[in-house]
Amino acid sequence: MFHSESFTVTTRGRGTIEITAEVARIVQAAGAPRGLCNVFVHHTSASLILCENADPSVRSDLERYFARLVADGDPVFRHTAEGSDDMPAHVRSILTSNSLSIPVVNSRLDLGTWQGVYLWEHRTDPHRRRVTVSLVG
Amino acid sequence: MFHSESFTVTTRGRGTIEITAEVARIVQAAGAPRGLCNVFVHHTSASLILCENADPSVRSDLERYFARLVADGDPVFRHTAEGSDDMPAHVRSILTSNSLSIPVVNSRLDLGTWQGVYLWEHRTDPHRRRVTVSLVG
């Protein structure tokens, strides 16, 4: 059994957006009781993470940590024509994940108690990001 | 063909634990001659890596490198209610992997000569970590 479906996330610039509900809805509609779900983002300056979803300060700390680890305007970067946040966005995407795989049990995402699925926009400007959910069962 | 099975790893605090044998056993029991195996950890403060499995100093170097890259008690972190190692554990999990996909040939993990599957506990205290192995063939 294979099913896939895409959707678009409109971001408001750099930051994380929870998409657990959208992914779960597609998995439930697909109807396979057991399987493996893959979530893929079709871009190189946004990424996907599984993150603690209880305390929002986890995600603001994450943002602050990465802003220091991969600094906008770092002189090590020469590809700057698209802005000082463009190369950092590519690096942040590569340091995190382009896709996630999550087990499915009883047509639900078998996530841990505190795991949420987040799209992470790494550009400072708002973007439209395409995400594809694939389900194998 | 789809098969999945979960198991629990009891950790002794921060460090890597090889789980190649547990994953290989589930893959062999599933009986599919060819396929793709996914290993998933249901937590946001432990992760999974494929690492060189010959010289243990590779994993102690890895630990020392990450302890410096994401320092416990770094003042950039404000989410500190659960301890100074909690936010670093989330960041380390996101910088590494929440799941691994490994080809299966002849009902065996088709790993490279020096590749082992490790669960990486990022908290300093011992924890029980749930892992799910899914096999598609």
Add this chain to the structure above:
Amino acid sequence: MFHSESFTVTTRGRGTIEITAEVARIVQAAGAPRGLCNVFVHHTSASLILCENADPSVRSDLERYFARLVADGDPVFRHTAEGSDDMPAHVRSILTSNSLSIPVVNSRLDLGTWQGVYLWEHRTDPHRRRVTVSLVG
């Protein structure tokens, strides 16, 4: 439907090599109109990334950034018997990806406009790297 096929990439030492065409050829030959493609590298000192494929300066910036983030000869590393670039190669592999999953539509990789599949050789010497493409549909 399941299909898998392996190929070898001969690297010229540290750097990125685009393998999108090889992966796409295997996916097309497999003949499944829809599915999920997994690309796996059987080594712990080379990795796989999805990277912007338009401007080569993105990849040279990436190289320069990682050379600073995980410096060859860093005294934090004690596993140095195989050279000062060996432990950095393991760390760089773990910070990036051992495998990639990519949706397949109409027997083609459904990559974003600027996404290319790259093998990243992290050792300074040339190596032969085995890659396996698995397709589930």
